[in-house]
Amino acid sequence: MAVAACRIKVWCENVQDREDEKVRAIYPDGMHNTIADGLRELLGEAASVSTATLHEPEHGLTQAVLDETEVLVWWGHFAHEDVEWDVVERVQSRVLNGMGLVVLHSAHLSRIFRTLMGTSCHVNWRDDDEEELVWTVAPGHPIAEGIPHPIVIPEQEMYGEFFDIPAPEELVFVSSFRGGEVFRSGCCFTRGLGRIFYFSPGHEMAPLYFDPVIRRVIANGVTWAAPSTPSGAVRDDSYYGELDWFRPSGVAPPWPPVETRVRPPQ
Ligand code: ZN
Secondary structure, eight states, X not given: OOOOOEEEEEEEOOSHHHHOHHHHHHOTTOHHHHHHHHHHHHHGGGEEEEEEETTSGGGGOOHHHHHHOSEEEEEOSSOGGGSOHHHHHHHHHHHHTTOEEEXXXXXXXXXXXXXXXXXXXXXXXXXXXXXXXXXXXXXXXXXXXXXXXXXXXXXXXXXXXXXXXXXXXXXXXXXXXXXXXXXXXEEEEEETTEEEEEEOOOOTTTTGGGOHHHHHHHHHHHHHHSOSSSSSOOSSHHHHTTOTTOOOTTOOSSOOOOOOOOXXXX
């Protein structure tokens, strides 16, 4: 029996790679298409990869699209605050209900990552185009499989500690920089039924998303974050039906989806 390919959506804000000549020269097809190409190349038939950007209606992330998505990859930088809270809440709900989320580089300040972490997610920062070494600190972790130790990135902006996130459940990579700074650059979390992987390398001013090693890390992250059941709709009767010793009074299965309320008071 053929197994359905994991349905992956690569979301990028597509602002600098549209409007900034320097970034457009590096990513003429847009960062979303470059990241998606890397996943197609490495995951082959195991993946069905599509893209969405900020400029589409509902940012290309309607409920129907998200219901079909098993892993969402997120890159943002300039336009975090332009992402509608309705969409953020929808993505959060899908993560809590089992969708995987891979958060890249400057998306540490995205509304969805801040919402899921519950902290400011700020970093120490300096942009001096310097070498970054990405050290594997969990060699047995599936995301580290096939990754050189360390990854050497010749020119990168510096993200350093303190990185204001909750303690990661698993730490896969730690980066070091010429200035002596260190950074938790590959972090794993779970929220509800969903898995979240944050990976910091991926500056828009460098062609890092064409780099085979960086592509491999992202592909490994997507594979790790994919829900373990073949369907995107993880939270359903078959999952909670097994827990028949547990019955919230007055509520019969299927349980209603996890309720979320993340938007700050207006
Ligand atoms: Zn950057």
